[in-house]
Amino acid sequence: MxxxxxxxxxxxxxxxxxxxxxxxxxxxxxxxxxxxxxxxxxxxxxxxxxxxxxxxxxxxxxxxxxxxxxxxxxxxxxxxxxxxxxxxxxxxxxxxxxxxxxxxxxxxxxxxxxxxxxxxxxxxxxxxxxxxxxxxxxxxxxxxxxxxxxxxxxxxxxxxxxGVILGPGEYVGRLPWWLRRSERGGAILAPGRPVQSIQPVDVRDVAAFALDAPLGDFNVAAPQGRATMGDFLTACLEATGGRGRLVWAPDGLLKKFGVREWTEMPLWRTAHGAWAVDSRRAVGAGLSCRPLEQTVADTWAWLVSGQEPVKHPRWDDHGIDSEKEQKILAVLG
The missing domain is CATH 3.40.50.720 (NAD(P)-binding Rossmann-like Domain)
Known part of the structure; x- marks a missing residue:
């Protein structure tokens, strides 16, 4: 072709x-x-x-x-x-x-x-x-x-x-920020509920589908209910050595401290439909999504290899300031 x-x-x-x-x-x-x-x-x-x-x-x-x-x-x-x-x-x-x-x-x-x-x-x-x-x-x-x-x-x-695309080469900085934060270890502020379903899709799986997709419109996201925020952050800890401890903060507390959704806490979003994207049509047409744990592990391997993403201003928008994180962790005890 x-x-x-x-x-x-x-x-x-x-x-x-x-x-x-x-x-x-x-x-x-x-x-x-x-x-x-x-x-x-x-x-x-x-x-x-x-x-x-x-x-x-x-x-x-x-x-x-x-x-x-x-x-x-x-x-x-x-x-x-x-x-x-x-x-x-x-x-x-x-x-x-x-x-x-x-x-x-x-x-x-x-x-x-x-x-x-x-x-x-x-x-x-x-x-x-x-x-x-x-x-x-x-x-x-x-x-x-x-x-x-x-x-x-x-x-x-x-x-x-x-929706959200993750994987090796990511320039936005969502997954790379969580990996670097996991690498530092200690008490790690985790947003919302560990059982919250999320649907990020691996860049390589989007690429494969883009080449093979039939005509028409398709939502390209991981199937609903297959992975959670807890799965994601646990995978980040495991990929980087597991030295950290997740401390979960309720949505209300994060909002009280003015934490910005989607950026200060990457992938954290409280809106009802943020992770409610039906991708069954794409799956039926050939979209295959690898486990989120594999995406996380491969992205960490890419990061520590010394490769760098294309520089993009959105990278600096992601991640909570350490001092602000510690203030919220102090409230959680």
Whole structure:
């Protein structure tokens, strides 16, 4: 299979490139060459997807069986639409990596693929929905990008909506922060309830599904009820040597101290639908999720190997300050 990968040099894009090469596919990547080197064995086309001349030059390297788009996170819908339209003549189908944020109900309601998404026109700009606030604006922009892909490829579009993606190469810093905190040991502030179900998915499993997914829309998350926050943090302790002790803090206490959900305590979210994403359709279509413990162990092995993720400002948003953690632990005794 001939694959055009928009992006392809870091985290999910790199994992897709690696998986494609291992599967014997012919892979072309298109990126600016600024974040990380491309993998050996890949045909590389340099350029900016927001530049019409660059995309036209890219199209001359086709045709491809599929376009896999992992690089549109900062793109406005009209920019995704323009590039997708130019590639529609040289590619059979398009796989777009979106997010569960495109749903109007996330994170407050349980979700499946029939749940309503935000609306934004496929040709809308970056400011569309900005007056709604950061979270809704982001969801509207992603939904608009989905519409942009459908505008260009119609029924030959695959829309993947992952939740939290973890694994080796993670640039956001969620799992790496918990691993480093576990490595330090001592009393470790653990958020909420250990029995809280969580659904992070391994980057390598998302990559495999992105290459094999059929047409249509799919939520990409680990099955509900398979792993808990307690499982996750215990796996972090085991991977790093088990020197720490988890001290669980109720949601109310964390809120009293102003702990920010999702960032100061990575993966901690109290909204009812945060970890209620139905992924049975994707599982039925071939999504296979490895145990969370394996993701944790492999990420620790990657961290201690000396490899570094692509630098990203979101990394510094994650993790609670040690002094603040100790104040909360003191209350818990």
């Amino acid at each position: 001939r694959i055009l990968l928009l992006g392809g040099t870091w985290f999910l894009g790199r994992a897709i490139a690696q998986r494609a090469l291992l599967s014997g596919h012919d892979v072309t990547t298109f990126n600016r060459g600024r974040s990380a080197p491309d993998l050996h064995g890949i045909a590389v086309v340099r350029g900016d997807r927001t530049d019409e001349d660059d995309v036209r030059r890219l199209a001359s390297h086709g045709p491809w069986d599929v376009v896999v788009d992992t690089s549109a996170s900062e793109m406005a819908p009209y920019q995704v639409q323009a590039a997708a339209r130019m590639l529609a003549g040289v590619a059979d189908r398009y796989v777009y990596l979106s997010t569960v944020n495109a749903y109007t109900g996330w994170p407050h309601e349980p979700l499946d693929e029939s749940s309503p998404t935000y609306y934004a026109p496929p040709n809308s700009g970056r400011d569309f929905g900005a007056e709604q606030g950061t979270t809704i604006h982001y969801g509207m922009q992603k939904a608009g990008c989905e519409n942009a892909v459908r505008d260009a490829f119609g029924e030959y579009a695959t829309i993947l909506r992952p």
